[in-house]
Structures are given as structure tokens and as C-alpha cells.
Amino acid sequence: MSTHREEIRFFRIPFALDLMGKSINEVLEQCSAFDATLLSMNELPRVGSDDVFLELFDAKVGFHAYFELQGYQAFSFIGINFVNNVAVECIVSLGRPINPERYSSEYEVLKVFAHSLEGLYHNGRVQQDDQEGRVYTWKKGDNVVSFISYPPEGPADTGVRLGVQIRDTQLHPHGSELEHWYNKAKKRVAKLKF
Numbered sequence: 001m002s003t004h005r006e007e008i009r010f011f012r013i014p015f016a017l018d019l020m021g022k023s024i025n026e027v028l029e030q031c032s033a034f035d036a037t038l039l040s041m042n043e044l045p046r047v048g049s050d051d052v053f054l055e056l057f058d059a060k061v062g063f064h065a066y067f068e069l070q071g072y073q074a075f076s077f078i079g080i081n082f083v084n085n086v087a088v089e090c091i092v093s094l095g096r097p098i099n100p101e102r103y104s105s106e107y108e109v110l111k112v113f114a115h116s117l118e119g120l121y122h123n124g125r126v127q128q129d130d131q132e133g134r135v136y137t138w139k140k141g142d143n144v145v146s147f148i149s150y151p152p153e154g155p156a157d158t159g160v161r162l163g164v165q166i167r168d169t170q171l172h173p174h175g176s177e178l179e180h181w182y183n184k185a186k187k188r189v190a191k192l193k194f
Contacts, residue, residue: 009033010068011078013117019144022166023085027061034078036063054176056173057088067099067164069125072112073098075094088171094162106149106160110134111194113147113164121145124189125182136189142170143157146177 011034020028024157028036039060059082067076090159097103102172103112114136119123121138128135146165169175 008066010073011065011076011092012068013145013164016078016080016092016094016166017140017145019080019087019090020143020166021171022087024059024061024082024087025111027080027082027087031061031063031078031080034063036061036078036080037183057083067092067094070110070112070116070142071099072103072139083171083173086171087167087168088175089167090091091164092141092164094164106162108135110147110149114189114192117145117147118189120148122190124190125185126187127181127185131189137185138189139182143168 019030022030024038028038039062045083050123061080061082063078065076065078067074067078074097077090077093078093079093080090081091094109097109103109114124117136123139124136124138126135127146128138131149131151135146135148137144137146139145144165145168146167147163148161148163150152150161152159167175170181172178
């Protein structure tokens, strides 16, 4: 009797970087193993009566996938946003870790991201690190990769919100601001003590 285990396909940052600048059809094709779908207008994020999404982007592809960085793995929601049929950003909303006994705190997750991304790109900047949240960003060519964490929004919130943002600074509607914020940040991730 043979046992067949389906191999998990992980979504990783280099794959997200490769998707930047691709068309909707190319992204859907490359993400077909994740069952990626073009989201309808009813599925796009809205704030009050304003459609914030449509102010910046004209399409979104979304799907759930297992995300991995080093030993950290989490079941996450991936959203890829488009301007003029071109992918300009990928937002990974990190879900609960698959191995929570090892990554039971935001600090343990942060250490993995900081060490791994600093080891890859050597240019991490601390854009925010206070009680309102953390934003650490690395630059790779025309892309910025950010690790973000925000505290609970209130007593009903279940915990810290963690995410990864991959953005093309040449194609993104706020690309020049992203470059400016990165360049303005003087504190370096390499100098942080973990």
C-alpha cells in the first residue's frame, strides 16, 4: 500500500518579485497552481462609501497560499494589484504560522524576516518602529520589499497583523514616495540587535 502526499507549493518573495510588471493574464497563468482568480468589484476592499482601491488600482488578483521564508510558514492571503493591466504590488497578509510553537510571537517572526531579508539584500531600512507598528524595508532593483506589523486595533482584535509588501517603484502610483520614504530612513536593519 502506497501513501501519496500532495506536495505543498509555497509562495515566496522571489516569485512575487518576478510577478511585478506582468500582465493580469501572465499573473493568472503563473499563479494557476494557487487557484488565483481575478476578483470582482464586489470583492475589492472598500472603506465607508469611498472605493479606496479604485483610486489607485484597476484590478486585483487574489488567492490563499502557503507562504514561506526560511523556516517560517503560514497560510496567507495574497493580493496582487494592477495599474493599466500591469502588476505593481503584491500584498501578503500573513496568516497563522503552520508551526506556532516556534513562531508564537511577533518578535520571533520579525527576527526571521530581518535576518533573512538583510542577508539577501544587505540594505534594510527601519521606516517605523514604535507602538503604532513596525515597517522594515529592503530595496532590490526597482522593487521594495517591506515587512510590516501592526498592533491589535482594539480589544476585539485577535492579535498583531503581519504582512509583506512587494512593490515596483517605477510602476506603482506612489512609487516616487516609496523611494523617498526608503531613502529618508536613516536607521538600518543591520544595526538592530536581535
